[in-house]
Amino acid sequence: MSKRLALLVAAALVAGPLAAQQKPVPLVVPAPQTMPSGPLGEAVQQGLSIINATRAALPDYVGNALNCSSCHLNGGTVANGAPFVGLAGAYPEYFARSGAVETIEDRIADCFRRSMNGKAIAVDSMPMRAIVAYIAWLSAGVPVGASVDGRGFRALPAPGRAPDAGRGATLYAQRCAACHGRDGGGLRTPEGTFVMPPVWGPQSFNDGAGMAQAATLAAFIRAKMPLGRGGTLTDDDAWDIAALIAGAPRPAYAGKSADWSRGGRPASPR
Ligand code: HEC
Numbered sequence: 480m481s482k483r484l485a486l487l488v489a490a491a492l493v494a495g496p497l498a499a500q501q502k503p504v505p506l507v508v509p510a511p512q513t514m515p516s517g518p519l520g521e522a523v524q525q526g527l528s529i530i531n532a533t534r535a536a537l538p539d540y541v542g543n544a545l546n547c548s549s550c551h552l553n554g555g556t557v558a559n560g561a562p563f564v565g566l567a568g569a570y571p572e573y574f575a576r577s578g579a580v581e582t583i584e585d586r587i588a589d590c591f592r593r594s595m596n597g598k599a600i601a602v603d604s605m606p607m608r609a610i611v612a613y614i615a616w617l618s619a620g621v622p623v624g625a626s627v628d629g630r631g632f633r634a635l636p637a638p639g640r641a642p643d644a645g646r647g648a649t650l651y652a653q654r655c656a657a658c659h660g661r662d663g664g665g666l667r668t669p670e671g672t673f674v675m676p677p678v679w680g681p682q683s684f685n686d687g688a689g690m691a692q693a694a695t696l697a698a699f700i701r702a703k704m705p706l707g708r709g710g711t712l713t714d715d716d717a718w719d720i721a722a723l724i725a726g727a728p729r730p731a732y733a734g735k736s737a738d739w740s741r742g743g744r745p746a747s748p749r
């Protein structure tokens with residue numbers, strides 16, 4: 480590598496991903512009638528149905544009761560609900576957790592292994608092509624290298640006091656248990672079909688998932704939960720409930736000791 484190129488690469492690593500260097504563009508969800516026709520349109524449709532009913536579509540690759548849309552809200556179309564809009568041109572991107580430049584397929588595979596506590600689908604599989612086609616359709620018009628406003632989750636300021644999981648448990652019982660279950664295990668029909676997703680326990684995301692980190696949980700809960708009543712909790716409420724959920728039992732992710740080997744591990748809240 481020439482000295483000049485090496486300097487440029489070093490500067491880019493320090494400055495963060497390419498996408499973060501541009502001003503965010505507004506999040507616009509394409510109108511359904513812009514969905515392509517023919518085989519490409521079928522792939523986009525298939526991608527959407529996998530996102531919304533992941534376990535039903537890919538039972539061999541999903542090890543819990545979640546769907547992609549349990550966290551990537553409304554099919555990945557919601558600001559601060561980890562939207563997929565605009566991601567097609569945001570990758571490849573350096574990702575501190577793996578310490579590597581990742582493609583969109585890498586990130587999808589990682590959510591299968593961690594968030595879904597399952598197995599990665601192959602890069603050249605039909606389901607991967609369908610999910611990528613869906614994300615590309617959602618990303619039409621967003622410039623390469625840009626990110627949309629509301630990408631990911633809106634981070635909360637660091638808590639003003641140590642998060643209190645005991646207070647979190649009281650709030651959880653009042654505000655969350657009706658849907659997510661008193662034992663965190665979600666709600667099922669008598670036949671066993673999940674109608675509400677678990678937030679801890681054997682059917683939840685594993686401890687290597689992004690959502691297992693208190694800061695990610697707090698950001699998501701503060702903005703989006705209780706479902707339909709996002710924004711009604713205080714920051715402290717969200718940190719306290721996040722402390723409860725982050726400390727609750729869940730499946731273990733074998734590969735997590737290799738995470739953040741090049742630094743960048745998020746600080747734990749106090
Ligand atoms: C338990 C919640 C959860 C579920 C379920 C989940 N994800 Fe994620 N996903 C996350 C979190 C949290 C992040 C951000 C991770 C980080 O940056 O630490 C993420 C990130 C991503 C990204 C990158 C987003 C960006 O802005 O760059 C993609 C793509 C993605 N997930 C796809 C999927 C797909 C496809 C599925 C279903 C197979 C899925 N996810 C299921 C929580 C989840």
Ligand code: HEC
Pocket residue numbers: 545548549550552553651654655656657658659675676677678683684696699700704705706720
């Ligand atoms: C009215 C029912 C309802 C209530 C009350 C509710 N949620 Fe949820 N929650 C959902 C649904 C449904 C989803 C999945 C998103 C979707 O399907 O749109 C979800 C998703 C989640 C997720 C990510 C997916 C998972 O299962 O891990 C977390 C974490 C979460 N909720 C936490 C909470 C917390 C904390 C509270 C209380 C402050 C709460 N929720 C209150 C219905 C609810």
